[in-house]
Amino acid sequence: MAKLYFNYSTMNAGKSTVLLQASHNYRERGMQTYLMTAAIDGRAGTGRIASRIGISEQADMFRPDDDVFAMIENRLNQGRVACVFIDEAQFLSDDQVWQLARAVDDLDVPVLAYGLRVDFRGKLFPGSAALLALADEMREVRTICKCGRKATMVIRQDENGNAITEGAQVQIGGNETYVSLCRKHWREAVGD
Ligand SMILES: [Zn+2]
16 A cells, blocks of 8 residues: 655755655666655746755646646656655645545555645644645654754744744745754744
């Protein structure tokens, strides 16, 4: 039986690197994988999953209204796929996570979704909330805070290094940077 996996982390934990390595392991053994990522700026077509350590792969992009079940079915009709990998899974809608669950159950293909658990306000992303509810298996991609403890939270900083506590969940093309912290240091940074 195929399963739906959710690999979650905070920012800069290297989840794209883990995804690309896992996909590479299949391809090295002669198996095909299907890579998908979010079209954050709304463009359809082919995008890339890029890791901060310099490796990248082509990936099909999903937009908020795309039927990801249909995208996977379409790809399977072109040839066998051992595994579907999805990056930026926090941007999936609730409906799209159900579509992934249907792909796993009805098309019998494993789906590995990689995404951020919470945003800079400490709130679950909708796609991550749905994945936490529906995934068969979950795994944490870990990174550490400046203090050495596990980082589970993220702050958005302005150009002066001050934590921003309000604003849209997704910021495109801004000058903000993100820093991953443990909960204690996140609370300190946001003035709790
Ligand atoms: Zn800390």
